[in-house]
Amino acid sequence: MVRHLYPLSIVFAFLTVLLCGANISAKEETPHLPSLGEIDAFILSGMKRLKIPGSAFARIEDGEVTHIRGYGNAGTKRTPITPKTVFQIASLTKSFTSLVILQMEQEGKLSIDDPVIRYIPYFRTQDAKLSANITIRHLMNHRSGLSTLDGNRYQRSQYRGSDATQRAVRKLRTAQLQSQPGTDFHYSNANYATLAHIIETIDKMPFESILQKRIFGKIGMDNTYVQIAGSTDIKEAKGHIQWFGFPVEYHFLASRMMVASGGITASAEDLAKYLIAVSDKDPRIVPPALTASWQKDHLRAYEFGWEHDTVNGQHIIFHDGANPGFRSLMMYNQTTRKGALFLMNMSGTLEGNLHYGSVRYALGLPGTDISPQPIFESMLWGSTALLIILIIAGFLSLMRLRKMMSRPWDSAIWVKGIIFAIPSLCLISYAITLWYYVPRSFGVDFSAASLFYPDLGLLLILQIAVALIWAILRSIFLIKRVRLHMAMTPASAG
Numbered sequence: 001m002v003r004h005l006y007p008l009s010i011v012f013a014f015l016t017v018l019l020c021g022a023n024i025s026a027k028e029e030t031p032h033l034p035s036l037g038e039i040d041a042f043i044l045s046g047m048k049r050l051k052i053p054g055s056a057f058a059r060i061e062d063g064e065v066t067h068i069r070g071y072g073n074a075g076t077k078r079t080p081i082t083p084k085t086v087f088q089i090a091s092l093t094k095s096f097t098s099l100v101i102l103q104m105e106q107e108g109k110l111s112i113d114d115p116v117i118r119y120i121p122y123f124r125t126q127d128a129k130l131s132a133n134i135t136i137r138h139l140m141n142h143r144s145g146l147s148t149l150d151g152n153r154y155q156r157s158q159y160r161g162s163d164a165t166q167r168a169v170r171k172l173r174t175a176q177l178q179s180q181p182g183t184d185f186h187y188s189n190a191n192y193a194t195l196a197h198i199i200e201t202i203d204k205m206p207f208e209s210i211l212q213k214r215i216f217g218k219i220g221m222d223n224t225y226v227q228i229a230g231s232t233d234i235k236e237a238k239g240h241i242q243w244f245g246f247p248v249e250y251h252f253l254a255s256r257m258m259v260a261s262g263g264i265t266a267s268a269e270d271l272a273k274y275l276i277a278v279s280d281k282d283p284r285i286v287p288p289a290l291t292a293s294w295q296k297d298h299l300r301a302y303e304f305g306w307e308h309d310t311v312n313g314q315h316i317i318f319h320d321g322a323n324p325g326f327r328s329l330m331m332y333n334q335t336t337r338k339g340a341l342f343l344m345n346m347s348g349t350l351e352g353n354l355h356y357g358s359v360r361y362a363l364g365l366p367g368t369d370i371s372p373q374p375i376f377e378s379m380l381w382g383s384t385a386l387l388i389i390l391i392i393a394g395f396l397s398l399m400r401l402r403k404m405m406s407r408p409w410d411s412a413i414w415v416k417g418i419i420f421a422i423p424s425l426c427l428i429s430y431a432i433t434l435w436y437y438v439p440r441s442f443g444v445d446f447s448a449a450s451l452f453y454p455d456l457g458l459l460l461i462l463q464i465a466v467a468l469i470w471a472i473l474r475s476i477f478l479i480k481r482v483r484l485h486m487a488m489t490p491a492s493a494g
Contacts, residue, residue: 033059033338033364036067042361043071046354046370047344053240053247054081055344055354056268059362062337063280065272067362074345075238076249083269084223087237087343088252089328090321092271093264095278095305097195098140099290100214102304106287109202112137119198125175134181136198139191141303143184145177148443151189155448157255164256165197165207185302187443189261196260207259216270218284219277224266226259236265239325242348243455244380252324252451262323271330271341279332279339294334311365320355322347324451329355333363349376349453376453383459390463394470397423401477421478427471431464 034042043057054072058065070081079085104110116123116134125131125146138144150172159167168190178186196207203210208226216224223234240247254262266274277284281291293303294317301308309316315334321327327347332339340362342355350372357370438460439449450457 033061034361039067039358039362040069040071043342043354043358046352046357047072050346050350050352050354050370050372051245051247052344052346052351052354054085054237054346055342055358056081056083056085056087056237057340057342057358057362058083058268058272058275059340060272060276060279060338063276065276068268068272070268074235075240079235081237081345082235084267085235085237086223086225086229086265086267087328087345088239088262088265088323088326089271089343090262090323090326092319092321092328092330093260093262094192095319095330096211096215096264096274097192097199097260098305099278099285099287100199100210101136101140101195102287102289103214103285104199104202105289110136110198112140112289116194116198119201120169120194123169123172123194125172125177127177130177130181131172136195138181139195140305141185142187142191143182144188144191145179145181145184145186146172146175146188146190147178147186148188149440149445150175151187151191151193151261152444152448154255154257155444155451157257158253159255159257161256162206165193165200165259168193168257169197187302189258192261193257199260207256207263211264215274215285219273219282221266221270221273224264224270226263227253227256227265229265237326237343237345239323240346241325241454242346242350245348245350247346247348250325254323262321268341268343271343275330275332275339275341279334279337316365318359322452327351327355329359331359331363333365336363338363347452349380349456376456380456380459383456383463387459387463387466390466390470394466398470398473398477401474421475424471424474424478427467427474431467431471434460434464434467 039057039059043055046052047055052072054070054074056068056070058068060066068083070083070085072081073079074081074085101110101112105112110119113135115132116136116139117132123131123134130145134144154168154171161167172190172194175190178184199210200207205213211226215221225234229236238249239252241250242248256263276282278286278290279294290304293306296303296308297310297315299310306317306319309318314336316331317334318329318331320329325347326343326345328341328343330339330341340359342358344355352372353368353370357368360366360368435446439446442449444452446457446460450461
């Protein structure tokens with residue numbers, strides 16, 4: 001998923017320093033932080049505009065939570081969201097997975113520069129020789145060469161067996177690497193599915209128990225778990241998926257193959273504890289390797305489950321997440337030691353960017369348009385228009401062809417047959433493109449696309465159905481007309 005951070009303006013800071021007669025070279029801009037009331041108003045306004053049922057927000061400054069609040073409701077029962085309400089945090093899980101790997105390296109159980117096959121001998125892709133060069137570091141930083149598509153192939157799977165992480169690894173035997181290991185960046189959940197199996201193989205425990213032992217329990221994340229809650233007392237936010245801009249409650253539970261890439265469910269309160277622990281280098285969970293990574297000068301990079309960017313000399317560290325029914329974001333300004341996180345229980349084609357808008361606003365970063373992304377708006381309403389056009393055009397075309405059935409062809413039958421068949425072939429090609437190529441251009445197959453964007457998936461399915469029905473009926477008319485022509489030809493010759 002692509003994330004964008006926009007440059008910070010320094011004009012007003014410069015003028016202020018100049019008018020005060022201060023030494024400009026000794027000053028460094030500090031972003032203006034909005035008040036707590038302004039943050040609340042921004043979030044509530046955005047939720048109303050985008051029809052988001054519920055959300056939770058937290059801001060931290062210098063290692064302390066300075067604002068934390070829940071907004072809206074958890075589901076159809078209208079249960080209010082609180083800082084303790086848990087949300088699926090999706091890909092924010094990746095930083096936890098990488099943290100466990102770095103802890104293991106500190107304990108001497110592995111080296112992140114070891115090849116994966118040292119710990120999983122049966123790990124391989126289509127090119128076994130090439131995939132033998134993939135290291136643990138490559139997996140952590142999405143530079144293994146595994147594709148986004150290969151990481152999304154089992155989004156709809158409900159498999160929960162104890163061998164799920166091993167199964168995810170074995171499925172990669174058919175995967176084709178997109179680049180040489182260690183070169184290009186390809187964001188792929190398959191990397192983290194493989195990391196989960198390495199972790200389980202070394203620690204000889206389920207991934208869920210390992211996270212509880214190594215992270216959750218150590219820093220008091222009492223309202224956090226992996227996929228399935230161990231207590232009925234935990235209050236969950238119910239996910240909502242959009243149908244043409246309107247949220248509908250939807251329960252999604254991913255396969256255990258996804259535990260390390262998007263399996264954690266946590267409250268804003270617990271995530272704030274985690275963000276403080278990581279940013280403050282808490283020795284209970286944070287090894288020196290992660291601290292060193294956060295202190296590097298990054299222009300734009302992905303390392304150890306976090307994205308890094310530099311904005312006007314300020315080091316911004318962040319990651320977002322998306323599961324069907326949920327969106328999440330954590331962001332930390334390493335320069336100012338301020339961070340924020342946002343969770344919401346809705347996702348879909350027109351979900352918008354309130355998660356980025358709220359966090360950037362709270363940290364004094366340049367604002368971002370929270371409106372739905374234009375490309376998805378165009379796809380949704382464009383697909384609606386295309387479906388209507390296909391239905392009308394197909395109906396009129398078939399009515400015209402039906403009237404022509406009794407008319408003999410006045411030229412060579414094979415020429416007419418080819419001309420008549422071309423539109424049918426085009427319709428079939430159109431259906432194949434919608435089903436196969438369009439979803440893959442976004443790094444997902446048709447099944448995963450329909451899971452995250454069901455309204456768009458429905459429109460594509462209907463377009464495919466109309467195109468195929470149109471093509472089939474045209475073919476039936478063609479066959480009947482050929483038979484009629486051949487039946488009439490001898491009589492005409494006589």
